[in-house]
Amino acid sequence: MINFIIAEYNPFHYGHQYQLNKIKGSKIIILSGDITQRGEAAIQGKYIRAQWAIKNGADLVLELPIMYTLQSATNYAKGGVKLAADTNLNGTLVFSAENPEELPKFYQELNSRELIPIYHQFRKEGYAHGHALRKAYKCIHSRDVLFKSNNILGLSYLEALKDYPSLKYQILQRIGDDYRNKQVEDAIASATAIRRFIAEDKKESIENFLPKNVYLDLPKKWKTKSFYPLLQYRLGILQDSMVPITGYERGMEDLFRKNIENTEEDFFNKTISKRYTKVRIRRLILNYLLDITKKELDQSLLDTSYYFKVLASNHHGLDLLKEIKSHSSVPIITNYRQFRELKGRMRKSFIKDLSASFLVHGKIEDYYGAKMQL
Numbered sequence: 001m002i003n004f005i006i007a008e009y010n011p012f013h014y015g016h017q018y019q020l021n022k023i024k025g026s027k028i029i030i031l032s033g034d035i036t037q038r039g040e041a042a043i044q045g046k047y048i049r050a051q052w053a054i055k056n057g058a059d060l061v062l063e064l065p066i067m068y069t070l071q072s073a074t075n076y077a078k079g080g081v082k083l084a085a086d087t088n089l090n091g092t093l094v095f096s097a098e099n100p101e102e103l104p105k106f107y108q109e110l111n112s113r114e115l116i117p118i119y120h121q122f123r124k125e126g127y128a129h130g131h132a133l134r135k136a137y138k139c140i141h142s143r144d145v146l147f148k149s150n151n152i153l154g155l156s157y158l159e160a161l162k163d164y165p166s167l168k169y170q171i172l173q174r175i176g177d178d179y180r181n182k183q184v185e186d187a188i189a190s191a192t193a194i195r196r197f198i199a200e201d202k203k204e205s206i207e208n209f210l211p212k213n214v215y216l217d218l219p220k221k222w223k224t225k226s227f228y229p230l231l232q233y234r235l236g237i238l239q240d241s242m243v244p245i246t247g248y249e250r251g252m253e254d255l256f257r258k259n260i261e262n263t264e265e266d267f268f269n270k271t272i273s274k275r276y277t278k279v280r281i282r283r284l285i286l287n288y289l290l291d292i293t294k295k296e297l298d299q300s301l302l303d304t305s306y307y308f309k310v311l312a313s314n315h316h317g318l319d320l321l322k323e324i325k326s327h328s329s330v331p332i333i334t335n336y337r338q339f340r341e342l343k344g345r346m347r348k349s350f351i352k353d354l355s356a357s358f359l360v361h362g363k364i365e366d367y368y369g370a371k372m373q374l
Contacts, residue, residue, distance in 0.1 A: 001025030002091030002320070003170075006064065006080035006157075008032045010042045010195070012052035012214050015096075015175060015188045020057035022172055023094055026320055028087075029053045029061045030080050031311060032069045033353055034360040037076050039282025041225040041360040043195055044217060050311035052214050060317030063309040065349055066356040067292050067300055070283050071246065072129065077156035078163075078301055085164040086305035088327035089320075092168040093161065097154040099146055100171035106146050107158045115140055126275045150174045198222045225360060228264040231285050236260040246294040247284040252276065289359065290352050299345065306346040307331045307339075309353065336366035 003023050009016060009031065020027060031053065033046045042049065050061040068079025084093060097103050109115070115136050122132035130152065138144045154171060161167055175188055189209040197206045201221050210218070234240050235256055242253040259270045272278050300306065308330055313321065325332060331346070333339060339350040357365040 002028065002089045003094050004028050004030060004084040004091055004167075005058075005094050006030045006077070006084075007053070008036050008042065008191075009049045009052055010036055010191050011044065011210065011218060012049065012056060013189060013191060013194060013210055015190075016053075017056050017211060018175060018188070019094070019096055019172055020053075023170075026091075026316065027058045027060075028084070028091070028317075028320060029058045030064050030083050031061050032064050033066055034357050034365060035066060035069060035286060037069055037071070037073075037283075038279050039070065039284075039286050043198065043219070043222055045361065045365050046311055046357075047365065048217050052211070052217070054312045054314055054317075055213050056211055058312075058314075058317075060313045060320045061311040063311050063353065065300075065306070065309075066290060066353050067297055067349055070287050070290070070292065071297070072280075072283075073153050073156040074159065075246075075297065075301070077153065077160040081157065081160035081164060081167065082301065083305050083308070085167055086328060086330055087308070087324045088166075089323065090166045092170050093157060094170045094172065095150075095154055095157050096172045096174040097150045098148040098174050099151055100154075100173050102146060103151060103154050103171055104158065106151065107155050109141070110137060110155065112140075126273070128275050128277055128280065130277075131274060195222070199224070226264060227285055227289060227359065228267065230289050230359075231256075232260055234289065240288075242284070242288050244293040244295065245284065245288045246292050246297045247280065247287050248294070249276075252284065286356075286359075290355055292352060296345070296348075300349065303345070305330045306349050307333050307342060309333045309350070336364075 001024060003025055005019070005027065007016065007029055031046065031050055032042065034042055036042050046063060053061050062083065064080055064083065068076060071079065081093060084091065099106070110133065118139050119132050119136040122135050123129070127135065134144050134147045157169065161169055189206060194206050194209065197203065198218060199222055203218060203220050207215050235242070242248050242256070255271055259267045262270065268278060268281065271281055308324065310321065310333065321332060331342065336354070339347065342350055354364055354366060
């Protein structure tokens with residue numbers, strides 16, 4: 001049995017280990033690279049995070065292209081599911097949710113004819129997608145307790161899976177602290193809380209909440225990297241248009257230009273609204289800096305996957321790679337130099353992955369993790 005997990009492991013913790021231990025069969029991880037879906041640099045590089053997965057029960061780790069990572073939950077899920085489907089291994093997508101048994105019914109309720117017009121009315125009033133959906137659902141069902149982080153992402157996986165009937169799914173019970181919880185209240189701490197402790201120079205406080213190999217690999221001190229000076233340079237000095245960029249909405253460029261000479265804190269204070277969340281703005285900034293256009297994203301979601309970039313593997317993972325190669329025509333990249341053989345859109349997409357590495361590390365991480373880790 002072959003299982004796929006779409007993950008970030010930012011960082012890997014006991015909740016992730018529990019998930020891997022619950023799965024029977026082969027485990028292929030589709031891992032975000034050096035930038036996460038929230039539009040932030042990951043706490044460690046993709047090669048180190050891939051090793052965490054292998055040392056704690058995974059067999060093979062493939063990189064999720066940055067083009068898919070920097071999207072809303074809908075397109076993030078579409079990109080990851082498409083990558084899994086294009087292996088042609090007919091496996092199972094495994095993900096966790098706060099309410100796994102209720103999720104399929106919740107998905108149907110959110111797509112009801114009754115809810116959709118109410119949702120569009122809230123969108124017209126200026127609410128972001130997630131807020132509009134939540135308010136519309138509450139209007140009909142008088143409750144919104146199911147709107148939790150992993151439930152919402154799970155809904156996106158269910159939507160994406162409709163296009164790939166060859167993939168099954170398994171929903172596990174999420175355990176431990178809520179994803180957004182900044183405090184440690186459970187034996188399994190949230191990734192948010194772990195990052196906060198490290199940012200506050202309290203790494204020793206979370207030693208018991210992480211596998212030992214993960215704890216030792218984490219930096220003693222960590223701070224979220226700022227990309228704002230690059231935005232000021234490209235938007236304020238070069239005056240490059242944001243209009244073609246994925247995630248852009250009319251009016252956002254004028255709003256950004258109006259505030260681009262402010263400090264970073266003031267910029268976000270003046271651009272965040274009920275329509276534009278901080279996460280959405282962060283993602284747009286990085287899509288803009290990496291020149292990821294809506295046209296390019298839409299086309300990539302229609303095409304077969306461009307490539308499978310291998311970040312790490314154990315010996316069983318090597319057998320899985322052979323199986324993928326025999327079932328799929330998608331190129332398998334185990335060394336960054338192989339990207340020179342890629343053509344057209346495949347090559348452009350891979351260069352964006354390398355560019356993301358440079359933005360975060362100030363160097364091309366793939367030069368140092370060039371050979372697949374075993």
